[in-house]
Amino acid sequence: MIRNQVVLRQLHDEKQIDLLNAVFETQETERKRLAEDLHDSVGQVLSAIKLNLHRLDKIIENNDPKSLLSDTRKLTDECIQEIRNIIHNVLPPVLTDFGLLDALQSLCERLEQNTAIKITFTKDLPNERFSSEIEVTLYRIAQELFGNAVKHSGASAIQLQLTREKNTLMMSFSDNGVGFDPDNVKHGFGLKNLQSRAQFINGKIHTYAKPHNGTLTTIKVPLH
Ligand SMILES: Nc1ncnc2c1ncn2[C@@H]1O[C@H](COP(=O)(O)OP(=O)(O)OP(=O)(O)O)[C@@H](O)[C@H]1O
Numbered sequence: 019m020i021r022n023q024v025v026l027r028q029l030h031d032e033k034q035i036d037l038l039n040a041v042f043e044t045q046e047t048e049r050k051r052l053a054e055d056l057h058d059s060v061g062q063v064l065s066a067i068k069l070n071l072h073r074l075d076k077i078i079e080n081n082d083p084k085s086l087l088s089d090t091r092k093l094t095d096e097c098i099q100e101i102r103n104i105i106h107n108v109l110p111p112v113l114t115d116f117g118l119l120d121a122l123q124s125l126c127e128r129l130e131q132n133t134a135i136k137i138t139f140t141k142d143l144p145n146e147r148f149s150s151e152i153e154v155t156l157y158r159i160a161q162e163l164f165g166n167a168v169k170h171s172g173a174s175a176i177q178l179q180l181t182r183e184k185n186t187l188m189m190s191f192s193d194n195g196v197g198f199d200p201d202n203v204k205h206g207f208g209l210k211n212l213q214s215r216a217q218f219i220n221g222k223i224h225t226y227a228k229p230h231n232g233t234l235t236t237i238k239v240p241l242h
């Protein structure tokens with residue numbers, strides 16, 4: 019019995035380490051994405067602004083610098099908008115201010131505007147707030163699932179559903195795209211992170227996917 023207990027303890031410790039590693043990996047991937055986003059968007063625009071200022075300095079004495087000025091003003095606006103977009107991706111203000119339901123609603127609306135996919139969001143529960151861990155985690159999971167559907171599925175329709183049954187919150191996400199074989203696909207960070215994110219809020223996540231048959235992912239989270 020003691021030997022069994024030692025083995026069990028070891029397995030438990032190993033699982034904890036795996037989980038911690040997955041959390042660190044998630045953080046690092048997100049930092050990397052943030053750094054890349056900043057470099058590609060704000061970094062580029064700021065370099066252009068700096069170059070314009072340098073040119074202004076040179077021509078200001080004997081030329082009309084108006085067009086360069088208006089160009090620089092446009093670049094500054096662009097920069098402000100890029101920063102807004104990045105802040106929105108890192109932690110959407112609507113999520114912290116108004117909660118999960120409103121944040122998912124606005125995510126769906128934005129995606130429908132920016133893609134040709136028909137998105138249906140059904141929420142079968144009163145507009146209440148959950149713990150910030152649950153709200154942020156479910157929002158991130160939805161972001162990844164939307165990202166995957168847009169990138170890989172070729173779907174024409176996506177359904178997102180949020181329901182509550184007593185003390186269980188359930189989110190389900192489905193697309194009608196090309197589907198995939200979960201056992202035979204190279205898991206990127208996305209699919210791995212979904213598992214560790216769900217575990218973080220004691221949730222259970224299942225993906226049902228077959229080639230040529232769309233995908234369905236369900237997440238069940240205990241509320242107390
Ligand atoms: N909704 C989907 N429809 C079709 N294939 C999918 C879908 N979701 C995932 N896949 C397949 O599973 C693979 C792994 O997905 P995963 O999210 O782990 O990685 P990724 O999206 O390629 O990269 P990352 O999420 O790290 O940016 C994808 O490359 C794709 O082949």
Ligand SMILES: [Mg+2]
Pocket residue numbers: 162165166206207208209
């Ligand atoms: Mg992905």
